[in-house]
Amino acid sequence: MKEGAVACCGSGPYNGNYSCGDKRLVKGYELCENPSEYLFFDSTHPTETGSRIISQLMWSGNQSIIGPYNLKALFEE
Numbered sequence: 001m002k003e004g005a006v007a008c009c010g011s012g013p014y015n016g017n018y019s020c021g022d023k024r025l026v027k028g029y030e031l032c033e034n035p036s037e038y039l040f041f042d043s044t045h046p047t048e049t050g051s052r053i054i055s056q057l058m059w060s061g062n063q064s065i066i067g068p069y070n071l072k073a074l075f076e077e
Contacts, residue, residue, distance in 0.1 A: 001049050004039040008032040008047060018043045 009020035012031045019026035020042045039050040040047055045061045046054060057065055 001039055001053070002037040003032075006038070007040040008038040009042045016043045032071050037041045 004012060007015035007020075009015060009029055009031045011017045011019045011026055015030060017026045019029045019031075020027070020031070032038060035047045036049050038047050039045045039053070041050075058071055061070050061071075
């Protein structure tokens with residue numbers, strides 16, 4: 001993943017306007033070429049890469065990220 005601050009699809013600052021697909025109040029949008037390089041697809045939805053990172057952290061992230069227990073620790077009990 002290369003980009004965590006800007007969405008793959010949208011408009012406005014950080015592509016944060018929910019305009020992807022041109023069916024919203026805001027018409028017009030930018031679409032990236034490779035969504036796998038982005039954390040978010042649009043202003044609210046993570047990409048497949050983003051979802052994978054989040055799920056890996058939930059499963060085995062350390063206590064400073066997901067605590068007091070990650071899911072792996074709960075299933076091992």
